[in-house]
Amino acid sequence: MLKMMMRNIAAASSFYCSSRRWRGMPCLLSNSTVVVFANDYFAFLHSQPSKPIKSTRTQLEQPVINSLKITTVQDAFIVFDRMLQMRPPPSVVRFDQILGQVAKLKHYSAVISLYNQMDVSGIGPDVCTLNVLINCYFHLDQMGFSLSVLGKFFKVGLEPNVITFTTLINGFLLKNRMAEAAGIFNKMIAEGNCQPDVVTFSTLVKGFCMKGNNSAAIQLLRKMEEGARKPNLVVYNTIIDSLCKDTLVDDALNLFSEMMCKGIASDVITYTSLIHGVCKLGKWKEAIRLLNEMVSKNILPDVCTFNVLVDALCKEGMVGEAEVVVEVMVQRDIEPNTVTYNSLMDGYCLRGEIGKAQNVFELMLSKGSMVNVVSYSTLINGYCKHKRIDEAMMLFLDMSHKGLVADTITYNTLLDGFGKAGRIQDAQKLFSKMQACGQHPNAQTYSILLDGLCKNRQLSRAMQLFGEMEAKKLDINIVIYNILIEGLCIAGKIESARDLFCGLSSKGLQPNVRTCTIMISGLCFAGLTSEAENLLIQMEEKGCSPDGWTFNTIIRGFIHNKQTSRAMVLIQTMVEKGFSADASTMLLIVNLLSKDEVDPALLPLIKKSLSN
């Protein structure tokens, strides 16, 4: 299967080459154009004017400004400076172009300071300038400033347009503020003078997808079909990707067929999402089919498509095969990027081959500025998972030397490492440092800390932290309750565990299979086997069916409580449900057999429970 996949990747890539040859002429033209402008641009950037440029726009300057391609923030500042010195200054559109390009490079604070320079020089903004500004403030997490730009519109007599409102909607959605986003959308519809366009709709569709509400996204798609703004490729891609991420690949494929029936052509993003979805489910054959299909439609796999394959292979433990895919990429002129190498590093770490991961890391360092915060977190995770926490900390300290800032995931990784290594004090120190550095702990941070405290028998500190979470009105999810209930059970505080468990529904939370199994384990540990069995029955009734782990837990509980015959009945039920005994249950059963504590009539059943 894998060899077939490699052949397909190779086939896709050779198509890429011939396809490029086929497109030779336009490619040559555009390259030469780039060269011409690059020369002018270089000259423009590095010419040192002795005095401000006066008079007319020269023959050289105007086309250069028109075609400028900004690749670094430094260039943007140089160009901006030159433009501000020109008399008369270039039109605001030229300034907008630079701001837009810097924003695309994600240097949002640079955009703000460039705008301030414009403002000081008396270059008045237009609608486009202010729209870029709103977007930048949202990305910088400065929502207040974003909204204050709206005031600027009125001050300078400009009317916000559909892009302004869509940018605001997008900003609110990025900050998880669905209500405000929906408010703007509804207002747009109600007031009638600035109707949402297809981008506004697709932004909202993305918002639903981000919230995990695929059905609302699909409902909006259906609404679009009825109205004037018909759904386009971006809308379909957004939903297809979301369905794939939720492993609802069949639904994604149905939507994909629907899109094709409507004559909307798919692109590399559609296929990358679909291939990602099927790879996540281990459906390699389907991945190959899709890869073949895209190539047959002249849609060429790009670096993201290849990265999906590399990552999926790495997660399956097939790093060697992933390396082959990378070789194919290189052969076919698709340069592996940071994402590619990070996936490889993670693959090596998963196999415990930290040295090889370190080699990939060094390779990235040797190639220049390829290493990012994900690279560090990946390697830190590798060291932590293999109990090499001090080396992980060395890497963490090295990050700042590279100008990189550890994020919540980096801290979570290290906190987990400290917790699993039993170094709770170090974890707590790091937790304080994290907050002092302005990194916000998320639900996962708290789960990691609580888990560390519970597993290291520091239940009172865990309960104190839980209290702090409640006081801060943080979103406490079922995972956090599971950790606490388990901690209480292990500490023998079954009453408190039961209280938390019974109080879940009042908090609007539904216990899951894990919650119930933890509770069953705790009840058995406390000798309350009947209550445990009642809970098992209730699970079925409440539509939270016990799994193999639940059955193994309760069976072990009964054996430990010397209720062998009851355990045998449960083994019977487990076998009927298609589950089998795991290693620890098996050990207990073998032990019973060796002591002749099992009715010989039950031997066929036991054999079955072991062989499922």
Added chain:
DNA sequence: TTAGGGTTAG
């Protein structure tokens, strides 16, 4: 002729 939406890694 500039601004807003869709794909990959921890």
